[in-house]
Amino acid sequence: MEGIRCSSVLSCYYSSKTHFKLRHQALEHCFLSLPPPPPRHPASRPKVRISLPSMALQVQDQQSFHKSKEMLPKIDKSGRFCSPRAARELALLIVYASCLQGSDPIRLFEKRINAAREPGYEFDKASLLQYNHMSFGGPPVTTHSVEEADELLRSDEQDSAIEAEVLSAPPKLVYSKLLLSFTRKLLVATVDKWDNHVLAIDKVVPSNWKNEPAGRILELSILHLAMSEITVLGTRHPIVINEAVDLAKRFCDGAAPRIINGCLRTFVKDLAGTSTAQTSNSKLEVPLQV
Template identity: 80%
Template sequence: MEGVLLPVCPSPSSRATPSPKIPIPQRSSFPSSHRSFPQNAPPFSLRNSLRTSTFALAQHQPPVLGKPDNPSPALPKIDKTGRFCSPRAARELALSIIYASCLEGLDPVRLFEKRLNARREAGYEFDKDTLLEYNHMSFGGPPVTVESDEEANELLRHIEEESAIEAEVLTAPPKLVYNKLILGFTRKLLVAVRDKWDSHVLIINKIVPQNWKNEPAGKILELSILHLAMSEMAVLETRHQIVINEAVDLAKRFCDGAAPRIINGCLRTFVREMELEPSNNQV
């Protein structure tokens, strides 16, 4: 995949946050595991997620242009076989593969197929009950301040539970978690990303903020979301509003700070450029 944006240099982003009376460690997005990636792979997220717990939900976040005030309920998650069946799950899985392929310098389609065909470790069993507890629509909120040891302990307990569920789901063998239709959709997304990678690198370089270009190793996840969304719109021709809303939700779930708003603006610029292409070709 020529044009992969970077060698990875972990550089946690700095955020001005109110000092809690009792400090609470932040959760990490996309935990790595030897079941998903090589044992020497770096952690899936280069920085800590703003998502701290179910106590810090998205009602405190400023609205994002183009996002409805009252979003629709989450799509059905589990089919009759007990596997994820919503497009949101496919996009999450595709994002995890794109991110890992950037870190490892591999073709995302080959990496996906490698994960699909990987042998399970001896004695490994996947707890399918975790699928019912996993929430694709859990978004981050502002940093949490607690007033007592009891509140801190309760918050940490929720964080640990959510992290364990997320790690179990995102690192399990994909065939145990996603149904065949979702795995097929995921592969189509990854093929589109691979085929459009070089041309989209050039476009992304024009539309992202200068600070993202100055520090691409700190924005791998955000840039991966842009590649995923742009490729789905350009190749699979999914409706623009659906793809942009999904990309913003992925950014809210896994990225920091202003990423959802910036990704929203970048994708709208990309859509406007796509719509102008036919008229430009006629001139």
């Protein structure tokens, strides 16, 4: 397959929630601005002190901090991501970018891997410890003051900046060799099965997704990756479905996780039915006697 072709202005399909706008801006920054961004010098970063407006907000922030701390990504001894979640996320963003650019996912992946770093570029590995793979949008938040709303907005902007820095960095600085190998296998499987899974996806997705495929690139990419991991790599489907739903919670709108969950479960049932039918037919076949 020479390339995955799609054209759209994705922002018009996204939720009006600030969380999803920031998520989408981070994604576009990461993959529409290759090669990696120019160097950032620690001395040039402004130091901002934020005073929380109320004790209730302090308690809420402390609870969310401890919760996110428990869900921080796994880092290996070399200081790189070593969690399969990170590999699936990288594969998703590569497929997403290839759809926008009309390019081949594997070639785009290799281009990112082998891209020369700009002179003076330094990656702050401390951002890996702040990056949270399990940061989800959730329902709309009601604030009781302008100060509280501004504080939440600043927090979202900081999270978005961390995501943009991590996801746009050279992959060899962010991901372990094992994860990069797994990502490539997943991309190869996705490309090989793309045409077959286009037909499978067409059977399970709702009609409104079929009518606006250009506005559902992320959702359809998640389905392609999940189906390929199940059918080619042989990962157990409960694991793949849970991972796909979590990716949808991170990068898509509110209804997408539920829809993707249903689509993949239907896909797995169809696979099981096809496999059972093939097994039954093979048992019924009687060898001819000469």
